Amino acid sequence: MHRRSFVAGLGATGLGGLWLPVASRAEPPLAADPFALGVASGRPMPDSIVLWTRLIAAGEPGERLGTSIPVDWAIAEDEAMRRVVGHGQATAEARWAHSVHVEVGGLRPNRPYWYRFTVRGKASPVARTRTAPDASERLSALRFVFASCQQYEQGYYSAFRHMAAEDAAFALHLGDYIYEKSWGRDLVRRHEGGRTTTLDEYRDRYALYKSDRDLQAAHAAFPWIVTWDDHEVDDDYTDDVSPQEPDRARFLAQRAAAYQAFWEHMPLPLSFRPQGPSLRLYDRYRFGDLAAFQVLDGRQYRSHHACRAALPRNKVMRACDERLDPARTMLGAAQEAWLADGLARGSTNWNVIAQQTLMAQVDRGDGEHRAFWHDGWDGYAPARQRLLDAVAASPVRDTLVMSGDVHSFWAADLKRDFDAANAPIVATEFVGGSITSQGAAPARVKALLARNPDLRYGLGGRHGYAQVALTPKAATVSFRVVDTVKEPTSGIATIQRFTVEAGRPGVSAP
Ligand code: FE
Numbered sequence: 158m159h160r161r162s163f164v165a166g167l168g169a170t171g172l173g174g175l176w177l178p179v180a181s182r183a184e185p186p187l188a189a190d191p192f193a194l195g196v197a198s199g200r201p202m203p204d205s206i207v208l209w210t211r212l213i214a215a216g217e218p219g220e221r222l223g224t225s226i227p228v229d230w231a232i233a234e235d236e237a238m239r240r241v242v243g244h245g246q247a248t249a250e251a252r253w254a255h256s257v258h259v260e261v262g263g264l265r266p267n268r269p270y271w272y273r274f275t276v277r278g279k280a281s282p283v284a285r286t287r288t289a290p291d292a293s294e295r296l297s298a299l300r301f302v303f304a305s306c307q308q309y310e311q312g313y314y315s316a317f318r319h320m321a322a323e324d325a326a327f328a329l330h331l332g333d334y335i336y337e338k339s340w341g342r343d344l345v346r347r348h349e350g351g352r353t354t355t356l357d358e359y360r361d362r363y364a365l366y367k368s369d370r371d372l373q374a375a376h377a378a379f380p381w382i383v384t385w386d387d388h389e390v391d392d393d394y395t396d397d398v399s400p401q402e403p404d405r406a407r408f409l410a411q412r413a414a415a416y417q418a419f420w421e422h423m424p425l426p427l428s429f430r431p432q433g434p435s436l437r438l439y440d441r442y443r444f445g446d447l448a449a450f451q452v453l454d455g456r457q458y459r460s461h462h463a464c465r466a467a468l469p470r471n472k473v474m475r476a477c478d479e480r481l482d483p484a485r486t487m488l489g490a491a492q493e494a495w496l497a498d499g500l501a502r503g504s505t506n507w508n509v510i511a512q513q514t515l516m517a518q519v520d521r522g523d524g525e526h527r528a529f530w531h532d533g534w535d536g537y538a539p540a541r542q543r544l545l546d547a548v549a550a551s552p553v554r555d556t557l558v559m560s561g562d563v564h565s566f567w568a569a570d571l572k573r574d575f576d577a578a579n580a581p582i583v584a585t586e587f588v589g590g591s592i593t594s595q596g597a598a599p600a601r602v603k604a605l606l607a608r609n610p611d612l613r614y615g616l617g618g619r620h621g622y623a624q625v626a627l628t629p630k631a632a633t634v635s636f637r638v639v640d641t642v643k644e645p646t647s648g649i650a651t652i653q654r655f656t657v658e659a660g661r662p663g664v665s666a667p
């Protein structure tokens with residue numbers, strides 16, 4: 158029977174509106190390469206790691222696989238996958254976009270592993286990962302990279318291709334992994350669709366970004382530790398308020414969709430799965446006795462923008478007393494207490510605070526008029542003060558802050574009082590540029606440097622990431638910059654290198 162007349166026939170017999178038998182639905186088969194979005198690993202612990210992939214369907218982009226699909230995984234001590242130390246079967250469920258999140262336990266600390274997935278006889282590429290050292294290990298060196306802000310339309314991901322070749326234990330991603338909307342000049346490729354607000358739209362946006370082979374190579378080279386910023390959801394959102402969506406309930410539904418799609422596409426464990434519009438993302442990592450990482454979420458719990466009703470579109474404002482209200486929070490009370498507790502109990506050589514946006518104070522005014530950007534830490538000055546007080550009180554002497562969001566490279570001294578020239582420096586901040594996203598022009602960076610002495614180095618108009626080498630004696634941070642993001646391939650070079658000696662916080666003159 159022709160399908161149409163079959164449905165019509167149901168209607169005629171009073172069964173219209175009932176579901177059709179599953180077998181009669183046109184379910185697209187798996188794509189010829191079901192792993193075309195790549196594989197990834199993340200959340201490196203001394204004995205465990207998370208393995209990730211997402212299956213995709215054949216046919217039109219946006220075609221959905223209709224059922225749960227068993228996926229086999231294996232992890233081995235060698236790249237040829239001969240010494241397999243773990244294997245099993247996971248289920249890729251339609252409800253979670255056929256993503257797979259395997260938490261592999263029972264691993265040995267501080268060593269590389271290789272893994273792959275198999276579905277219906279098709280194997281993924283073999284990818285490399287690495288466990289963290291044991292918490293008690295005396296670690297003499299740790300190398301990692303950090304990056305943020307990869308607007309797909311504005312450039313190619315050569316930076317990720319080069320990142321994949323770095324000698325690094327892991328990568329830190331500090332947010333803006335996707336952009337919910339099109340923007341920028343001189344675009345080299347285009348998003349499909351407009352601004353994302355629904356679950357399917359966010360899923361398709363992640364699928365587009367993850368189809369990039371250079372990004373896939375960086376995921377396949379080492380585990381990633383991830384947090385987010387605003388563009389994973391909506392530009393400049395704060396907790397339950399978005400400048401683009403006046404209705405809070407509708408925005409929370411959008412946030413729930415965005416958080417779900419984020420979880421579906423990141424190497425995060427099942428325990429991080431969102432519940433409605435909530436996803437607990439902030440987390441700690443420890444790499445032997447050398448470094449503890451506090452990975453923060455500065456979006457989900459923050460106070461709304463100060464002086465919101467009068468705030469101009471660029472969020473820069475001259476006078477606003479509300480900005481200095483101590484009741485305002487960037488992290489929310491629970492995360493702030495959790496961070497202070499972690500810093501107070503520190504016992505490593507280094508603290509690293511991995512978070513979204515530039516922490517140093519930046520006066521963006523002119524002449525005698527000071528002005529501050531309310532979406533950054535300057536809009537949450539007392540909360541920053543409390544964070545830096547906790548840093549200063551930590552038994553760990555040396556703290557580094559790693560930041561993203563501002564689409565330019567920076568090195569800055571962090572002080573408990575930014576307005577006192579002689580206030581002690583309590584931490585050293587580095588912003589690792591952007592992978593592709595456009596930011597301040599070099600002349601603007603120069604003007605900000607001239608006006609703000611705690612900003613010790615700035616670079617605009619270039620793209621890349623940062624590489625960090627830690628030892629008990631020093632931290633070396635290298636800014637890695639591609640020649641161009643406008644060509645599919647590009648060279649890379651270290652444009653600046655900084656050394657922070659243990660016990661001497663602050664940026665040494667570059
Ligand atoms: Fe960004």
Ligand code: CA
Pocket residue numbers: 333386387388562
């Ligand atoms: Ca941002």
